[in-house]
Amino acid sequence: xxxxxxxxxxxxxxxxxxxxxxxxxxxxxxxxxxxxxxxxxxxxxxxxxxxxxxxxxxxxxxxxxxxxxxxxxxxxxxxxxxxxxxxxxxxxxxxxxxxxxxxxxxxxxxxxxxxxxxxxxxxxxxxxxxxxxxxxxxxxxxxxxxxxxxxxxxxxxxxxxxxxxxxxxxxxxxxxxxxxxxxxxxxxxxxxxxxxxxxxxxxxxxxxxxxxxxxxxxxxxxxxxxxxxxxxxxxxxxxxxxxxxxxx
Amino acid sequence: xxxxxxxxxxxxxxxxxxxxxxxxxxxxxxxxxxxxxxxxxxxxxxxxxxxxxxxxxxxxxxxxxxxxxxxxxxxxxxxxxxxxxxxxxxxxxxxxxxxxxxxxxxxxxxxxxxxxxxxxxxxxxxxxxxxxxxxxxxxxxxxxxxxxxxxxxxxxxxxxxxxxxxxxxxxxxxxxxxxxxxxxxxxxxxxxxxxxxxxxxxxxxxxxxxxxxxxxxxxxxxxxxxxxxxxxxxxxxxxxxxxxxxxxxxxxxxxxxxxxxxxxxxxxxxxxxxxxxxxxxxxxxxxxxxxxxxxxxxxxxxxxxxxxxxxxxxxxxxxxxxxxxxxxxxxxxxxxxxxxxxxxxxxxxxxxxxxxxxxxxxxxxxxxxxxxxxxxxxxxxxxxxxxxxxxxxxxxxxxxxxxxxxxxxxxxxxxxxxxxxxxxxxxxxxxxxxxxxxxxxxxxxxxxxxxxxxxxxxxxxxxxxxxxxxxxxxxxxxxxxxxxxxxxxxxxxxxxxxxxxx
Numbered sequence: 001x002x003x004x005x006x007x008x009x010x011x012x013x014x015x016x017x018x019x020x021x022x023x024x025x026x027x028x029x030x031x032x033x034x035x036x037x038x039x040x041x042x043x044x045x046x047x048x049x050x051x052x053x054x055x056x057x058x059x060x061x062x063x064x065x066x067x068x069x070x071x072x073x074x075x076x077x078x079x080x081x082x083x084x085x086x087x088x089x090x091x092x093x094x095x096x097x098x099x100x101x102x103x104x105x106x107x108x109x110x111x112x113x114x115x116x117x118x119x120x121x122x123x124x125x126x127x128x129x130x131x132x133x134x135x136x137x138x139x140x141x142x143x144x145x146x147x148x149x150x151x152x153x154x155x156x157x158x159x160x161x162x163x164x165x166x167x168x169x170x171x172x173x174x175x176x177x178x179x180x181x182x183x184x185x186x187x188x189x190x191x192x193x194x195x196x197x198x199x200x201x202x203x204x205x206x207x208x209x210x211x212x213x214x215x216x217x218x219x220x221x222x223x224x225x226x227x228x229x230x231x232x233x234x235x236x237x238x239x240x241x242x243x244x245x246x247x248x
Numbered sequence: 249x250x251x252x253x254x255x256x257x258x259x260x261x262x263x264x265x266x267x268x269x270x271x272x273x274x275x276x277x278x279x280x281x282x283x284x285x286x287x288x289x290x291x292x293x294x295x296x297x298x299x300x301x302x303x304x305x306x307x308x309x310x311x312x313x314x315x316x317x318x319x320x321x322x323x324x325x326x327x328x329x330x331x332x333x334x335x336x337x338x339x340x341x342x343x344x345x346x347x348x349x350x351x352x353x354x355x356x357x358x359x360x361x362x363x364x365x366x367x368x369x370x371x372x373x374x375x376x377x378x379x380x381x382x383x384x385x386x387x388x389x390x391x392x393x394x395x396x397x398x399x400x401x402x403x404x405x406x407x408x409x410x411x412x413x414x415x416x417x418x419x420x421x422x423x424x425x426x427x428x429x430x431x432x433x434x435x436x437x438x439x440x441x442x443x444x445x446x447x448x449x450x451x452x453x454x455x456x457x458x459x460x461x462x463x464x465x466x467x468x469x470x471x472x473x474x475x476x477x478x479x480x481x482x483x484x485x486x487x488x489x490x491x492x493x494x495x496x497x498x499x500x501x502x503x504x505x506x507x508x509x510x511x512x513x514x515x516x517x518x519x520x521x522x523x524x525x526x527x528x529x530x531x532x533x534x535x536x537x538x539x540x541x542x543x544x545x546x547x548x549x550x551x552x553x554x555x556x557x558x559x560x561x562x563x564x565x566x567x568x569x570x571x572x573x574x575x576x577x578x579x580x581x582x583x584x585x586x587x588x589x590x591x592x593x594x595x596x597x598x599x600x601x602x603x604x605x606x607x608x609x610x611x612x613x614x615x616x617x618x619x620x621x622x623x624x625x626x627x628x629x630x631x632x633x634x635x636x637x638x639x640x641x642x643x644x645x646x647x648x649x650x651x652x653x654x655x656x657x658x659x660x661x662x663x664x665x666x667x668x669x670x671x672x673x674x675x676x677x678x679x680x681x682x683x684x685x686x687x688x689x690x691x692x693x694x695x696x697x698x699x700x701x702x703x704x705x706x707x708x709x710x711x712x713x714x715x716x717x718x719x720x721x722x723x724x725x726x727x728x729x730x731x732x733x734x735x736x737x738x739x740x741x742x743x744x745x746x747x748x749x750x
Contacts, residue, residue, distance in 0.1 A: 007723050009673070013683050014716050016723035020730055027734050035727050040673045046666050048627055050649030050658070054670040061674055142629035171585045175626025182623055183708030184275045188589035189626070190712060218713030221698060 001119070003031040004069035006062075006083075006108070008076045008210070009041040015210050021237035022075050022111055028240065029119050039065040044082040047090070049177050056090045063087070063100050069107065071118065075233055076209045077110040077140020084108055085143050110140050111233055112149040112208055121153070126239025127246060129159030133202035135193070135216060137209035138171050150208055150232050157239050163200040174215035186215075194219040197227060204228045206235050267596040267608065268620025278590040287422045288412075288591045292582040295416075298525020299579060299634070306521060316518045317638040319511045320573035323503075327563065327572075330472040330505045331554070337475025341537025343550035347502075351381035354555045358383060358464075358497060361551055362392055365495055367461035371453075373479070373486035374398035375466030376576065377499045377555055379411060379598045380611075383464075394464075395456045397485040399449050406433055412592030412600060414578035415523050420591045453485065463489030463547065467500035468575075469515055470552075471534070473508045477552065479533040480519060482526075487533050496538065496547035502554050503572040515575060518636040522577040558611035567647045571606055573637045578603075580631035580641060586624055595621060602631035602641045606648065615652050622648035680724075687718050 003026055007019045026033050040061055047055035062083070066072050074080045087101035115121045134154060140146040154162060173179065173189025180186075193216050197205050205220070205227055207213045217229035230238075265273065278284055303309045323330055335345040348354035354377075362370070370387060372378065372394055384405075387394045396405045400417035404410065406429045411417030418426070423440040430448055431438045438444060457463075465486050469478040477498050479486045490496045506512050520526040539546030562568045581587045581601030592600030597608040597618065605625060609618040622645050625631075631641040652658055672682045693699045699715035701707070709715055 012723045014718055016726050019723040023730055038676045040676055040679045046669055048646055050653040051666040052650050054666045057670050058673045138628035142633055171626045171628035173626055178626045180705050180708040184279055185586050187712040188279055189585050214716055221714040
């Protein structure tokens with residue numbers, strides 16, 4: 001199966017190791033992964049701030065980059081959600097581009113969604129002996145309906161002690177420009193979220209979106225907590241190597 | 249209305265503060281008020297849990313929700329038709345209907361009725377529309393006493409505050425604060441116990457029901473086919489004020505209709521479950537016309553004031569018409585993580601939470617000031633998910649921001665930043681260049697592998713969190729090497745597999 005990685009600008013520039021884990025896992029599950037290098041950003045920062053013209057121009061770049069892909073997989077439910085839900089809307093006045101936008105929307109998946117729903121991965125084949133809590137990201141959950149997939153994968157990880165995060169479906173307060181524009185509100189939300197993470201007693205916080213994880217992780221660091229913050233792909237990737245090491 | 253902060257510094261809307269420019273200040277005030285935050289979190293948690301239980305117990309929630317949405321869509325699409333039918337039927341039942349284009353018209357209509365009846369005392373059931381038109385203030389100016397008989401509203405009247413929630417108006421107050429207010433009013437100390445407090449209010453309010461010249465209520469749903477006013481309540485006060493005084497005046501938004509009693513049934517299943525997690529509220533009253541011959545009780549006159557006040561401007565709007573579908577259950581407030589922390593007064597308007605952030609700029613037709621509310625959301629979508637009639641509030645907030653941009657009402661620096669963004673992210677070479685530049689620009693800010701404090705707009709972030717260091721090589725710069733690695737692995741696996749029998 002041929003899969004194109006949509007890295008997202010955030011992971012590309014700040015968390016390249018997340019992209020590496022995604023690629024290694026997809027490879028492991030039998031996919032042939034390519035990386036269209038003309039991709040940049042999905043346009044969400046502009047779109048969510050109301051700058052639709054700007055978002056549209058950036059979106060054109062993404063549509064062109066993935067035109068020849070069979071599947072597009074992203075380690076962010078938010079960016080995948082932007083494409084799935086808002087690209088067709090953005091091009092409603094341009095039939096030719098709209099058609100391309102719909103095509104891209106239909107073949108775009110969030111990482112865990114792709115693993116479980118498309119590849120049918122039943123067992124992650126990983127071992128991760130630690131207490132782990134999971135923050136579900138809003139856009140993966142509410143724009144894409146990704147709720148059970150990450151949990152299904154985590155459940156199969158050997159040795160993983162899962163701790164449910166209190167009020168886990170509450171937003172962490174990232175919200176892109178919201179975190180800067182409405183810094184007070186965002187701060188209250190991220191402090192609350194970090195508090196909930198600490199309460200679980202988990203040594204690891206796992207999620208499916210680097211925006212949220214950068215936010216919560218940044219707060220945990222500021223508080224001086226030694227909780228590891230990982231993308232699900234990183235946890236699984238490390239878990240696969242753990243398991244290989246122990247079975248070798 | 250009071251401009252002073254309430255006890256413990258509660259964020260009471262100060263009408264001298266503009267909605268948008270005052271937002272930051274009100275946010276700060278609310279966030280520093282532990283009493284408020286605890287009270288709001290406590291009650292919204294309870295309501296959220298109740299809603300989830302009620303939904304799962306009821307079953308087929310998504311289908312009910314879709315049915316509710318379809319009814320609201322149909323009603324609003326044919327609002328002119330149903331308004332005509334409703335008003336004809338109210339008139340047939342013996343009531344009077346007044347269409348009021350503005351808040352001033354509605355106030356004047358009410359004052360005319362009050363003057364004709366030489367009213368001195370108005371007993372009010374809970375009505376957000378009466379808050380919207382600031383009726384109490386106008387009554388006070390005319391020397392007419394208005395008494396709030398909903399317990400929450402009564403508490404706020406004593407505190408000289410406005411509601412901070414659509415259905416739990418005094419959500420921001422805890423029992424101790426309420427006991428203090430009652431003690432002040434009664435001139436004797438009160439224990440902070442719900443029963444004692446409720447009993448006091450009951451005793452106190454009973455006389456007002458009996459003495460009031462006019463009873464005022466809102467309207468949860470007007471039923472077009474019968475001309476009935478539906479009141480949904482838990483305290484029974486709405487029934488008292490609509491039955492005992494000689495005159496009953498209803499104030500309602502023009503969108504608050506359902507076509508038939510069958511449609512009402514769907515709404516009455518959705519509303520209490522979404523609002524409080526109840527299957528049914530303690531009281532559901534359907535009032536059709538004033539007292540008829542042979543009736544034991546009821547008012548001599550029934551007046552229905554139907555308010556536009558910016559609502560009709562949404563009709564026909566491809567994006568915002570749906571805001572008129574709202575049934576004011578407040579489920580969106582209860583799940584909103586922003587509302588949870590800042591409470592209702594921070595929004596600076598009668599309607600708070602996600603629905604308020606959308607509704608206020610639209611009703612006031614003010615994108616400049618009220619339009620700032622569109623940014624009071626992280627766009628998490630919890631509001632949409634909780635909405636019993638599926639209003640896409642998170643999308644509407646984005647559309648409001650877009651409207652602000654189109655009207656040229658966003659800061660020049662922001663406009664320039666997004667122009668730059670379009671250029672840099674619209675071209676992969678420039679993107680790579682900008683990324684390189686960012687790598688070097690961050691260097692003076694780095695301390696032990698993270699940005700711990702930053703100047704300018706970034707300080708909003710670093711005040712409460714670290715910002716990660718941008719590594720030297722981006723993913724795209726590691727891609728070639730990663731591919732080689734994977735290739736080596738594949739070859740190794742193939743060699744290993746070759747040695748085994750499958």
